[in-house]
Each structure stands twice: as C-alpha cells, then as structure tokens.
Amino acid sequence: MPDHLPRLADDASAVADVREALVDWYETDHRSFPWRETTDPYAVLVSEVMSQQTQLSRVVDAYEAFLDRWPTVEELAADDRAAVVAFWSDHSLGYNNRAKYLHEAAGQVVDDHDGEFPRDPDGLQELMGVGPYTANAVASFAFDNGDAVVDTNVKRVLHRAFDVPDDDDAFERAANELMPAGESRVWNNAIMELGGVACESTPRCDEEGCPWRRWCGAYETGDFTAPDVPEQPSFEGSRRQMRGRVVGVLGEHGPLALDTLGPRVRVDYTPDGDHGREWLRGLVSDLADDGLVDLERRDGELVARLRQ
Template sequence: MTEGDGEFALPSDVDAVRDALVAWYEDGHRDFPWRRTDDPYAILVSEVMSQQTQLSRVEDAYHAFLERWPTTTDLAAADRADVVGFWSANSLGYNNRAKYLHEAAQQVESEYEGEFPETPDELSELMGVGPYTANAVASFAFDNGDAVVDTNVKRVLYRAFAEIRNADDPDYETVANALMPAGESRIWNNTIMELGGVACGKKPRCDEASCPWREWCHAYQTGDFTAPDVPTQPSFEGSRRQFRGRIVRLLGEHDEMELDTLGHRIRVDYTPDGEHGREWLRELLSDLAEDELAEVDEAGDVPIARLQK
C-alpha cells in the first residue's frame, strides 16, 4: 500500500488493479442497450427508468419509450398525461419520475436549444436530475464525470478495502474517485458497477464470475463477505404506490371519473365510508395533486377526478 489522502491508501500496484478490472469487463460484460450509445437523452431515460426498478423490466420499456419519443424534441412536445400513462403501464416506479423526465426534456429544448449540458453541475439543473443521475449521464454520454457510487459500488469498496470496512463513516466518494483513472469515467464506471452487479452481489460469486480483484480483495483473503445494509424496497403489491399507479392509468383511459366509480375500479373492497373509501381515495388523489399529476373538480354535484394537463 502507498500513502494517500486522508485514511485511504491506494494499492501500490493500482495500475494493475485497474487494468485487471477493465480487462474483465471488456472480456464479457452484460449487454444492455444503453451501454451501446453515448446519446445523453437515451442514457438519461435509462437512468431514470432504472431507479429502484429491476433491469429485466427496464429494457423492453426503454426500447418502447424511445420508439415513441426518440428525441427530447418529441418528448417535450408530448402530452404529459401520455408520458405518465406509459410510465404507470410499464410499472416503472413513482409516476413523478415521468413528469420530471418530461419537464427535463422541455428544459433541454427551451433553455439549451436542444443540446444537453455536459457536466454534472449543469446536468443537475435539469428537473428531477439529482447528483447521482447527473454524474451518470456526464460519465456515460460525455466521459466527463466523477466516479459513480451506487449500492453495488459501495459493496465492492467495502469488501475490497479494509480502510473502508473499518471506518466509522466511510468516504466512498473519495476512494472511488482515487481508484478511477483520470478522464476515463465512461469505461471505469460501467466496469466497477458491473463487478458489483455480477461478481460482488449480496451473495458473492468471486470464483464463479472470475472476479479480477481476488488478489487484492480484503473480503476474499479473510473470508468475511459482510457488506453495508442494503435498504429494501417496500413491497409494491398492495402499496399506496400501486393504487396511485392504477388511478393514473384509469384516468388516462377515461379522461375523468366520479370518485366512487374510480374507487370501485381500483379496489374491489372499496366502500365509500369504509377503511378504504372516499377518505383513503382522496389521500391518494392529494398525493397525485402534489406531484401535479391529478386533480379533483368539486364544482358539480359529484366530485370528478381527472389528470392534470
């Protein structure tokens, strides 16, 4: 080990560590369509879709979304209800992600003359684009990012380096950026994320996946494969998120619906005055209203729910 900044020291043969990992990646990584493009729009779509959504569900939706709205120009001009409806129909998670993606496309068109900003700081100005997504788009589209640190990367670093494991408050970003070869964020981030997804999962597959870091890995040498706790995604079945998605889908199909009619359509045990009745339904609609996705018209004798335009 050599001395580095702070408490972390790079391996003395850090070039060999890097080269081994990149060679492993190039020898046979998983082939996702967003890894075959440097189009920032397509990469942003893939990143937003992949947030807490299984990649097996993302790939088909990714192709269908880009076939329907192939450019930011197309997406910016789309009816937001159509975009949100697509999101819900494909079970892609929180519907406000679709709304933010739609608004980000409008920003690119109106504020950047159709050209994506290229740095993480500039990309963070787009609606709904946080630091992680901004850095991912900068890396994979423009080779212009810092090291990406997601759950998989944290797991790799925690197991590989004793300094991370033994720290009270591990500085994953510093370690990840120290390891990344300068100016090579595209290949490096794809590579280390692949390692975490294929070889260094919750149940490690070091030998089976021919992990290139076995020689340097603290966990492999000691047999201790503990890793940071990984937050679990709340169950989707029966969740408020599931019912909000059903509301958006139905209102997209029917334009507007009376509240009780909507309630009976989204839940078989809906009873207006019951536990899952009008009050429960109004709470769901209130959530959607806060996200500017739905509204309730109280002007007539019977309240009417519809999507916001």
C-alpha cells in the same frame, strides 16, 4: 500512496493493476443492456431515470418502448405530460413524478439549451429532477466526463475489497481516487457490473471470475459483510402501485368521481371501507401535490383528472 483505500495504502503500485484488472474483466464479457450501446445523452437519461429503484429486467422493455414512442428529446418535450405519465404507469415503473420531471427536463433541454444537453454534472443538475447521482451518470456514460459513480453496488465492492469504511464521504473519496482520470464511461460501467454480477449480496467471486480476488479483504478472510442497505419495499399492493393505477385509469377513462374511480383501482373498494373514499382521497391528493392530477367539485362530488 492511496489515501482513501485502506487495504491498498501500503502499495501504491497496486492501484494501476487493480484498474487494469477490472477494465480487462469488463471488456472481456459483460451483461448487454441497450443503454450501454449508446452515448446519446437523451437515451442515457431515460435509462437512468427508469432504473431508479426499478429492477433492470423490467426496465429493458420499457426503455425500448419509450424510445420507440419518443425517439428524440424534441419529440418528448412536444407531447403532453399526461401521455408520458400514462406510459410510466402502464409499464409499472413506479413514482410517476419521475415521468413528470423527465418531461420537464426535456422541455428545458429544448427551450433553454437549443436541444443540446449540458455535458458536465453541474450543468446536468440544472435539469428538473436530475440529482447528483443521475447527473454524474449521464455525464459519464454520454460524454465520458463524470466523476466516479457511487451506488449501492459500488459501496458494497469498495467496503469488501478495500476496507473502505461504511461512510458516504469515504465511499465518494475512495471511488474517485480509484477511477482512472478521464475514463469515467468504462470505469463506472465496470465497477457497477462487478457489484451487480460478482459481488452481489451473496458473492459469486469464483463463479464470475472476480478480477479483484488477489487484493480483496473479504475474499481473503471469508467475511463478506456489506453496508446495510434498506430493502426496496414490495411493489405489489404498495401505495406507489395504487398511485400508478389511479394514473392509468384516469388516462384511459378521463375525469372520474372518486366512487367511480375507486373500484377500477381496487376491486375491494367500498366507499366507507378501509380502502374506501378517505384512502382514495389521500392517493389523489398526493398525485395533485405532485402536479399529476387536478381535483375539482362537480355536483357535490370530488372529481379527479390527469393534468395536461
């Protein structure tokens, strides 16, 4: 009997039906994304890094442009990091240190693995900036060799459908128990699609033909409570947007003193204002700590430049 799926605990045979229903639903019709059409681990890694806390509608164009510019891991590794960071900023992907880590990971694949990606989650986690979730996603979608992926969509589905308690360990155990052995690619795509299309914060069970309605506790009771998930802060006007602008300006104009850089980042920049020299110094210092920017004194002024 299922040990970690409370609602199915008395009906072990239902697990096979649940699995079949979801895969059939996904394979009949699902959203088309370019990264779902490839098993190239490099392309999958690019898509996963870009998709972290970024709307998928913004990712598609950036993903295709990135692979047009750097179609192989070797070409990415050979280019300057500053060019990769500038691309990231130009496409408003946020958190520019992801670009730095992606570039460093490409170098590791080329230098340490002869251009071949590790094929399992443990090996992939050795790459710079690749945590457990991303490693498992790449192993699943590139090599069909991962465990169950657990993101906010999956948590919401498991909590609503099968009464899995709002606990990270419980979600992990339930997700892996439900996933058919050796089918991580199709399964993880399918369950994330279910959460992203039919079981969103406002569910669309009937409209999207949710394949789990006959087993789902939320559908039966009408209680669609879901685990609390912090809302992503607005990008417009955010600190990460301003960091991106700093990188973009330095990439376009080269080294700049703070009082020259400031007005190009914010039109309301004034040296002694709320968004002035001290505010900008904090931004560039953060970028320096992340290894993206170098700071130096020239003629008594602090000058920032992108690190090469």
